[in-house]
Amino acid sequence: MKFGLAFELSVPRPFTNGIEREVYMRSLEQARLGDQLGFDQAWVVEHHFMEEYSHSSGPDLFLAALAMMTDRIRLCHGIVVCVPEINPAIRVAERAAVLDVLSNGRMELGTGRSGTWTELAGFGVDPEETKKTWDEYVRVIPKMWTQERFSYQGRSFSMPERMVLPKPVQRPHPPMWVAVTAPGTELDAADRGLGSYGVSFSSSLVDQEKRIAGYRKRIQSCDPVGSFVNEQVNTVNFLYCHEDEGIALTTGQKLVTGFSSAAAQVLDIRDSYPTAAYRAPGLLSAIRQEAGAPTDGKKKPEGLCYGTPDQIEEALRRWESVGVDRVVFMVNYLEIIDQGAVLDSMRLFAREVMPRFGQTAFTSASLDLVASSA
Amino acid sequence: MSETHLVGQLDVTALAGTWPQITDFGTPPWELGLIDVVHINYETTSATMLSTLPPAVHPSIPPHLSWLVYRVHDSDLGPFQLAQTRIGCRIGLKPRGLLTSAVCDSPMAVKELERRWGFRVRLGQIRVTPRNDHVNVRVAVDAASILAVDIEGPVLLPGSGVPIAPGLNLANTPLGRQLVQVDPEYVIASAERGTPRLRHFDAAAWGATGVTPNWPISGVWMQAEVTLPALRFVTDPASRAVDGTVRLPDSRSG
Numbered sequence: 133m134k135f136g137l138a139f140e141l142s143v144p145r146p147f148t149n150g151i152e153r154e155v156y157m158r159s160l161e162q163a164r165l166g167d168q169l170g171f172d173q174a175w176v177v178e179h180h181f182m183e184e185y186s187h188s189s190g191p192d193l194f195l196a197a198l199a200m201m202t203d204r205i206r207l208c209h210g211i212v213v214c215v216p217e218i219n220p221a222i223r224v225a226e227r228a229a230v231l232d233v234l235s236n237g238r239m240e241l242g243t244g245r246s247g248t249w250t251e252l253a254g255f256g257v258d259p260e261e262t263k264k265t266w267d268e269y270v271r272v273i274p275k276m277w278t279q280e281r282f283s284y285q286g287r288s289f290s291m292p293e294r295m296v297l298p299k300p301v302q303r304p305h306p307p308m309w310v311a312v313t314a315p316g317t318e319l320d321a322a323d324r325g326l327g328s329y330g331v332s333f334s335s336s337l338v339d340q341e342k343r344i345a346g347y348r349k350r351i352q353s354c355d356p357v358g359s360f361v362n363e364q365v366n367t368v369n370f371l372y373c374h375e376d377e378g379i380a381l382t383t384g385q386k387l388v389t390g391f392s393s394a395a396a397q398v399l400d401i402r403d404s405y406p407t408a409a410y411r412a413p414g415l416l417s418a419i420r421q422e423a424g425a426p427t428d429g430k431k432k433p434e435g436l437c438y439g440t441p442d443q444i445e446e447a448l449r450r451w452e453s454v455g456v457d458r459v460v461f462m463v464n465y466l467e468i469i470d471q472g473a474v475l476d477s478m479r480l481f482a483r484e485v486m487p488r489f490g491q492t493a494f495t496s497a498s499l500d501l502v503a504s505s506a
Numbered sequence: 507m508s509e510t511h512l513v514g515q516l517d518v519t520a521l522a523g524t525w526p527q528i529t530d531f532g533t534p535p536w537e538l539g540l541i542d543v544v545h546i547n548y549e550t551t552s553a554t555m556l557s558t559l560p561p562a563v564h565p566s567i568p569p570h571l572s573w574l575v576y577r578v579h580d581s582d583l584g585p586f587q588l589a590q591t592r593i594g595c596r597i598g599l600k601p602r603g604l605l606t607s608a609v610c611d612s613p614m615a616v617k618e619l620e621r622r623w624g625f626r627v628r629l630g631q632i633r634v635t636p637r638n639d640h641v642n643v644r645v646a647v648d649a650a651s652i653l654a655v656d657i658e659g660p661v662l663l664p665g666s667g668v669p670i671a672p673g674l675n676l677a678n679t680p681l682g683r684q685l686v687q688v689d690p691e692y693v694i695a696s697a698e699r700g701t702p703r704l705r706h707f708d709a710a711a712w713g714a715t716g717v718t719p720n721w722p723i724s725g726v727w728m729q730a731e732v733t734l735p736a737l738r739f740v741t742d743p744a745s746r747a748v749d750g751t752v753r754l755p756d757s758r759s760g
Contacts, residue, residue, distance in 0.1 A: 144510040145511070145512070146510075181567075181568075184511065249568075249723060253549075393598075393599065394511070396564075397511060398567050400601075402669060403601050403669045403671065404547050404570070404724060405723060406726060408663070408665055411667050466510060
């Protein structure tokens with residue numbers, strides 16, 4: 133099992149001058165430390181107009197900065213919103229390839245279509261179209277990367293023959309993923325030979341196990357959109373690791389509550405625009421369903437990674453047992469945790485938990501950092 | 507909830523005299539049978555996104571309102587129509603529609619809706635005109651138009667997923683001033699979605715002074731079995747919902 137970091141770049145109100153820079157700089161510091169400690173990936177989301185929840189509208193720029201200050205960590209550009217009004221397909225392929233060049237072959241591309249009216253209406257996107265355009269994107273982007281010259285006549289766009297440049301460093305091309313929230317999307321990923329990037333916090337592990345098994349089975353007979361099959365299952369989680377159980381649980385709960393309440397602020401497609409294209413609950417709807425009565429929501433959901441090192445190991449063993457290959461952590465949200473405590477949590481996790489999963493890729497610099505924090 | 511999120515700033519004490527009176531929380535459900543429902547969502551400007559909501563609730567991003575119209579063909583009080591204007595918001599994590607006011611065309615239904623569920627409702631005229639290529643909704647009070655909105659180009663929606671947020675009615679109750687949660691049950695028989703087009707909206711007449719609809723979201727015309735529910739939750743409008751929400755002891759639906 134490999135571990136990564138997920139960055140939402142959430143910004144708490146009030147939106148004072150400079151607060152976004154503070155959030156960005158702290159997040160870069162966390163990612164750089166993660167690189168040194170042996171975290172395997174840094175995922176950076178794409179969101180638009182999502183007040184507080186995520187101010188990450190230019191993730192490729194954030195990742196470009198990260199590429200320049202890290203050596204090893206994989207730079208995961210996702211989830212990129214694959215609709216033409218927000219990101220033309222050619223630009224997605226180009227920007228991702230630039231990141232792969234800058235990082236010397238460390239880029240991975242996560243694809244999706246957004247699930248909020250807040251975002252889609254802001255760009256004039258018809259929610260009925262997003263499943264179709266996403267499907268078109270995941271078919272053409274690998275071809276833009278691998279074919280010397282590319283031409284296309286399609287549904288959402290067409291282009292005469294051109295050389296899409298630059299070409300990625302990775303051969304045959306970088307790995308591709310699909311954001312999986314609604315049940316059944318993991319099968320869409322499998323059918324196309326794409327990695328499953330699970331971003332649902334509310335499904336039970338029993339349910340997750342069934343879905344992962346379905347993905348594994350289905351992908352064996354897939355018709356891959358790219359040049360290879362990326363059979364991997366990733367899931368997003370929270371991380372707060374502390375030797376004191378009380379502190380760990382209290383702080384971790386604040387993270388979860390902060391994320392859920394920030395997510396609930398925005399207008400979900402499912403809550404505002406009835407369509408068969410968003411029939412199953414997405415992330416926000418799922419979070420809302422998880423909380424029953426208005427005063428509910430105080431229990432610790434199953435499988436969340438906050439606690440002592442032993443408690444986090446126990447949660448991760450459960451994820452391992454249901455078939456997850458990678459767990460990606462949000463280590464802070466809305467600046468709820470002091471930056472020093474965030475970095476200490478990451479160091480403690482790297483020192484105490486990662487080795488139990490065979491992850492011992494400390495560099496000398498990170499060992500120094502760990503020692504200095506002890 | 508995070509302390510950083512936006513919350514409503516409406517001074518609820520200033521509205522006390524205008525609230526309906528619920529004398530008994532133990533109202534039984536009211537089955538309305540198979541009725542026509544119009545539900546239209548419209549974005550609004552952000553200028554009044556906080557001033558129209560009490561501190562117990564959060565605005566949605568972007569701010570929006572909804573018009574919810576029932577055309578009841580038969581009930582134990584006879585046929586009636588009810589039109590509501592509601593501000594989109596949330597209590598905790600859950601989407602809600604805060605009633606600014608309602609219009610009903612049956613004097614007997616007005617009394618029942620006020621007394622049992624705390625609807626701020628007055629007598630008026632409602633005309634819903636369904637056609638194959640559009641649905642018109644017209645609402646007037648004392649012969650003055652206060653709402654004219656259409657749904658254009660309705661297309662059949664497969665399945666039964668039409669989200670209608672439960673309502674919140676500001677009312678005086680046996681527990682004092684409360685937001686009364688009214689979450690009707692909808693069993694949808696058929697539904698069509700089209701593009702709403704607003705012709706006229708008198709915000710002040712709906713108790714929504716300053717609320718300015720400015721961008722259409724969705725309009726739904728549907729037929730559904732609808733039941734107005736027993737009351738389950740009330741929330742102190744001046745407190746955070748997480749602290750001020752009470753499950754009613756007489757709750758009949760568990």
